[in-house]
Amino acid sequence: MAEFKTNPEIVKPENLVYKRTEMLTPATMHYCPGCGHGTTHRIIMEVIEEMGVAADTVGIAPVGCSVLAYDYMNIDMQEAAHGRAPALATAVKRLMPEKFVFTYQGDGDLAAIGTAETIHACNRGENITIIFVNNGIYGMTGGQMAPTTLENMKASTCPYGRDIATMGSPLKITELIAQLPGTMYVTRQAVHTPAAVRSTKKAIRKAFENQKLKKGLSFVEVVSNCNSGWKMTPRQANEWMVQNMFPYFPLGDIKVNE
Amino acid sequence: MKELRLMKGNEAFAEAAIRAGADGYFGYPITPQSEVMEYLMAQKTEERTGMVTLQAESEIAAINMVYGGACCGKRVLTSSSSPGISLKQEGISYIAGAELPCVILNCVRGGPGLGTIQPSQSDYFQSTKGGGHGDYRLIVLAPASVQEMADFASLGFDLAFKYRNPVLILADGAIGQVMEKVELQPQQPRLTMDEIKKNTPWATVGRANGRERNFVTSLDLDSLRMEKHNHDLQAKYRQIEENEMRYEALQCDDADYIFVAYGTSSRLCQKAIQLAREEGIKVGLLRPITLFPFPKKPLEDLSKRVKGMLVVELSMGQMIEDVRLSVHDKIKVEHFGRAGGMIPSPHDIVDALKKQIIGG
Ligand SMILES: Cc1ncc(C[n+]2csc(CCOP(=O)(O)OP(=O)(O)O)c2C)c(N)n1
Numbered sequence: 110m111a112e113f114k115t116n117p118e119i120v121k122p123e124n125l126v127y128k129r130t131e132m133l134t135p136a137t138m139h140y141c142p143g144c145g146h147g148t149t150h151r152i153i154m155e156v157i158e159e160m161g162v163a164a165d166t167v168g169i170a171p172v173g174c175s176v177l178a179y180d181y182m183n184i185d186m187q188e189a190a191h192g193r194a195p196a197l198a199t200a201v202k203r204l205m206p207e208k209f210v211f212t213y214q215g216d217g218d219l220a221a222i223g224t225a226e227t228i229h230a231c232n233r234g235e236n237i238t239i240i241f242v243n244n245g246i247y248g249m250t251g252g253q254m255a256p257t258t259l260e261n262m263k264a265s266t267c268p269y270g271r272d273i274a275t276m277g278s279p280l281k282i283t284e285l286i287a288q289l290p291g292t293m294y295v296t297r298q299a300v301h302t303p304a305a306v307r308s309t310k311k312a313i314r315k316a317f318e319n320q321k322l323k324k325g326l327s328f329v330e331v332v333s334n335c336n337s338g339w340k341m342t343p344r345q346a347n348e349w350m351v352q353n354m355f356p357y358f359p360l361g362d363i364k365v366n367e
Numbered sequence: 368m369k370e371l372r373l374m375k376g377n378e379a380f381a382e383a384a385i386r387a388g389a390d391g392y393f394g395y396p397i398t399p400q401s402e403v404m405e406y407l408m409a410q411k412t413e414e415r416t417g418m419v420t421l422q423a424e425s426e427i428a429a430i431n432m433v434y435g436g437a438c439c440g441k442r443v444l445t446s447s448s449s450p451g452i453s454l455k456q457e458g459i460s461y462i463a464g465a466e467l468p469c470v471i472l473n474c475v476r477g478g479p480g481l482g483t484i485q486p487s488q489s490d491y492f493q494s495t496k497g498g499g500h501g502d503y504r505l506i507v508l509a510p511a512s513v514q515e516m517a518d519f520a521s522l523g524f525d526l527a528f529k530y531r532n533p534v535l536i537l538a539d540g541a542i543g544q545v546m547e548k549v550e551l552q553p554q555q556p557r558l559t560m561d562e563i564k565k566n567t568p569w570a571t572v573g574r575a576n577g578r579e580r581n582f583v584t585s586l587d588l589d590s591l592r593m594e595k596h597n598h599d600l601q602a603k604y605r606q607i608e609e610n611e612m613r614y615e616a617l618q619c620d621d622a623d624y625i626f627v628a629y630g631t632s633s634r635l636c637q638k639a640i641q642l643a644r645e646e647g648i649k650v651g652l653l654r655p656i657t658l659f660p661f662p663k664k665p666l667e668d669l670s671k672r673v674k675g676m677l678v679v680e681l682s683m684g685q686m687i688e689d690v691r692l693s694v695h696d697k698i699k700v701e702h703f704g705r706a707g708g709m710i711p712s713p714h715d716i717v718d719a720l721k722k723q724i725i726g727g
Binding site for chain 2: 167177179183184186189190198205225228
């Protein structure tokens with residue numbers, strides 16, 4: 110094998126174009142290659158770094174694939190029970206209103222077991238940020254049907270596809286949340302292309318900045334693939350997501366109160 | 368100067384919690400303890416001391432708010448009654464697993480299921496043997512008066528922070544609802560952020576001043592580490608057993624027989640002692656004040672010189688198991704109780720003593 114030599118120009122500080130933020134710990138992430146969780150973690154942490162609020166931020170991790178988010182996010186974190194993150198976040202923010210507080214939740218966590226905690230935190234207009242990663246499936250437990258699993262989509266607990274008549278329709282909880290007067294910013298984003306990542310980062314920044322306004326809750330959904338849960342390659346999964354998830358869960362701002 | 372008031376047990380608990388410097392109360396209404404949140408709301412705690420009082424959407428949310436607040440080193444509490452306490456078990460298990468301090472009041476009503484709104488003591492097993500999943504223990508305080516409802520609010524916080532462990536105050540509908548004279552302690556200031564950082568360096572209050580991040584979790588996927596965590600928890604529980612066992616012995620010195628009862632039952636037994644002694648029956652009362660740790664040793668010692676014990680509970684017989692374990696079957700131990708919200712009269716208790724212990 111030919112020896113690989115690094116061009117000394119590349120490692121000069123002035124040529125640095127990308128680096129891992131210090132806001133992520135050096136721990137190796139356990140996420141599957143191509144999964145949206147890692148990217149979403151990184152951009153949240155970049156926003157916190159750019160805002161200079163690392164010392165004033167408390168994050169709440171969910172139960173789901175991102176249960177170990179506190180191993181990666183280099184800030185003070187709490188690990189909630191499945192679905193309960195918005196309840197923890199409510200107390201943290203009420204008890205320390207000067208802190209930035211966010212939850213990070215999957216679709217099972219936020220839109221099934223934690224529906225009550227989510228809706229009511231939104232309805233009370235808690236001054237927190239909710240980051241909602243919607244991958245249409247229960248990733249962590251091995252690919253069972255989620256509240257957001259699409260019609261006819263197969264999962265291990267709907268092996269013949271989701272049947273609307275017996276299993277209900279995929280839940281557009283983000284649209285539902287936008288109805289609540291307690292929310293001030295509700296948006297749906299993705300992280301499958303550089304443009305989408307930039308857009309999501311902007312949305313997360315706005316959602317964090319909004320906490321200073323004390324005018325209600327900001328909610329950022331990130332539609333993501335779950336290639337292992339969907340039993341696809343990362344590339345196929347992203348294509349499938351664009352073709353099938355986006356028509357049902359269209360990207361863009363749903364509610365923007367200034 | 369002493370500050371005396373006439374208050375309901377639930378109100379005394381709420382007032383004492385404010386004075387103990389509580390930072391936050393999170394609850395959901397249920398009879399017979401709704402006065403706790405009603406009182407706190409009427410007091411405008413946020414204006415009075417800066418304490419947050421919030422009505423949650425469920426007991427599940429309320430206990431998880433307590434969990435979130437406890438992660439921040441704050442003095443937080445919740446209250447409920449039996450069906451609501453059942454819902455809180457998930458959160459209580461997480462709080463115990465993550466080793467966080469908090470105070471929980473259970474103003475017990477009769478069960479199972481929706482049961483009744485009348486007083487009961489049928490949540491003893493749930494309170495002292497775990498309740499939620501996993502190997503954990505709560506420190507369980509059993510008030511028998513309005514005064515103790517007040518006193519245990521601050522004692523509860525002290526013990527919870529000393530051991531980083533949830534403290535359960537196991538009252539019942541009668542203690543919560545009855546009005547009695549109560550002496551209140553002066554207002555204690557709420558902890559400042561600097562004090563929280565100093566006293567509870569593990570608290571997730573933002574990783575200022577270049578310290579490493581704090582995270583609070585009950586999860587560890589490494590089995591060896593998780594086993595060690597369990598050993599550490601057990602060591603803590605043994606320490607609690609050694610240091611914190613509390614009980615009251617009434618007229619036990621010359622007694623041939625002993626009533627064992629806590630809370631409302633112990634009040635009934637006090638009257639029963641008087642009635643029995645008028646008939647020449649020498650009976651005393653051992654009242655556990657902590658149900659965990661349970662007063663095993665005092666009961667064992669008593670068993671060496673009395674003839675029998677009657678365990679009086681507003682249940683079908685739960686604490687009796689711990690009494691029997693404590694006395695190693697050396698003497699006769701029987702249960703007498705009523706359930707479903709029924710309360711026996713002191714005469715019933717004396718009759719039961721005669722029939723089940725003396726004559727039996
Ligand atoms: C009370 C409770 N019920 C069920 C589980 C099992 N469980 C863990 S994660 C999960 C689903 C997670 O799915 P989602 O929230 O969509 O997140 P993802 O893993 O897809 O990121 C379930 C059901 C649990 N840990 N606790």
